[in-house]
Amino acid sequence: MINQENIYQLLQKExxxxxxxxxYQNKDLIKKDLLLQTASETTISVMVQKAMELETDSDFVENLGQLTLLNAGHFIKLKPEQDEAINVAIANAKIDNLSLAYNYAKKYPDNEVSKSIITKYHKEFPKEISNxxxxxxxxxxxxxDENGIDARKSMFNSYQESEFFVALKRVxxxxxxxxxxxxxxxxxxDLIKNQLNQTERNFFFKSSIDFAVFEPFKNYYPIYFFELDSIYHDTKEQKEKDKMKDKILSLSNSKLYxxxxxDKTVSEAEFEEIIREIRKLTE
Incomplete structure (x- = not known):
């Protein structure tokens, strides 16, 4: 038969x-015996105090978890502040397993330790939105990021590009x-790589096309490609890049216009006229 002295001796030995x-095994007996109740409450108080000190010993933390299960199963009755201290201590001890730590921390989101864990979790994992x-x-x-800046940029690299885009949309x-x-x-x-040298292969994955026109009714298949050139394309380095891009498009059986x-005074309307002429040539 269990008695309070057994509990105090085990408590002294931690x-x-x-x-x-x-x-777990003496739920009904403890409820009927005032001395056992007192010993039980004393044990819980000691464990909660250690939890508040954020004890991280693995055996102790594991048993804190068992204590929460006993509380959920109504074998014991934790006060709200005790339950908070225990859950926060487990969350703190499980920080190396951030998802697990978060599951405990989110039960008490206003606790300072919990806040730190929740913030860390949301930085590493996306936050679920109710829908x-x-x-x-x-x-x-x-x-x-609280220290972040608005680093967004336009899709266009120049005003000329935005003009050309509007002209393309009209045509x-x-x-x-x-x-x-x-x-x-x-x-x-994979269909053209064997016809490219290593420099061209590297270029392939770093390069983009200024504008592509897609057929929306054919699974967004690209049908026109356009490059908007400028004086920048007169440099030796850019000429080499343009040559590689032309080769890649040629190998893929695609026209690049x-x-x-x-003349700097060329307008958006003139862009539109040229694009219409190109379209007529190919249709």
Whole structure:
């Protein structure tokens, strides 16, 4: 028969596993015996105090977890502040397993230790957003860095590009037009790689096309490619890059139309006229 002295002796030895076992196996007996109740409450108070000190001993933390299970199963009754201290201590001790630590920390999100863990978790993992179909569709968002800056930029690298884009949209009004499209997104590398040298292969994965026109009714198949050239393309380095890009498009049986202003006063309307002429030539 268990008595309070057995509990106090185990408590002195910090034999948490045996103590948890006693609470589990003697639920009804403890409820009926005031001395056993007192010994049980004393044990819990000691464990909570150690938890508040954020004890990280693995055996102790494991038994804190067992204590929460006993509480959930109504074998013991923890006060709210005791439950908080225990869950926070487990979260702190499990920080190397961030997902597990988060599951404990989120029970008490206003606790300072919990806040730190939750913040760390959201920086590493996306935050789930509630939605009307959350049982079937998962929606998440990243967490903004408190020291972050607005580093977004326009899709266009120059005003001339935005002018040309508008002209393309007018000519190909039922098509989809995208600027700065990666070559690897519109050309099957494996089909042409054997005809490229190593420099050209490296270039393939670093380069983009200024504009691509896609057929929306044919699985977004690209049908036109345009480059908007400038004086920048007169440098030796850029000429080599242009040559490689031309070769890649030629090998993929695709026309690449290069457009360049000879007069700075060329307008958006003139761009549009040239694009219409190119379209008529190919249809």
């Amino acid at each position: 034999n948490w596993t045996e103590l948890i076992g006693i609470f 009307s179909s959350k049982n079937r569709i998962l929606t998440t968002e990243n967490t903004l 190909f009004d039922t098509y989809q037009v995208y600027p700065n499209v990666a070559l690897s997104n519109v050309i099957e590398y 290069r457009i360049r202003k000879r």
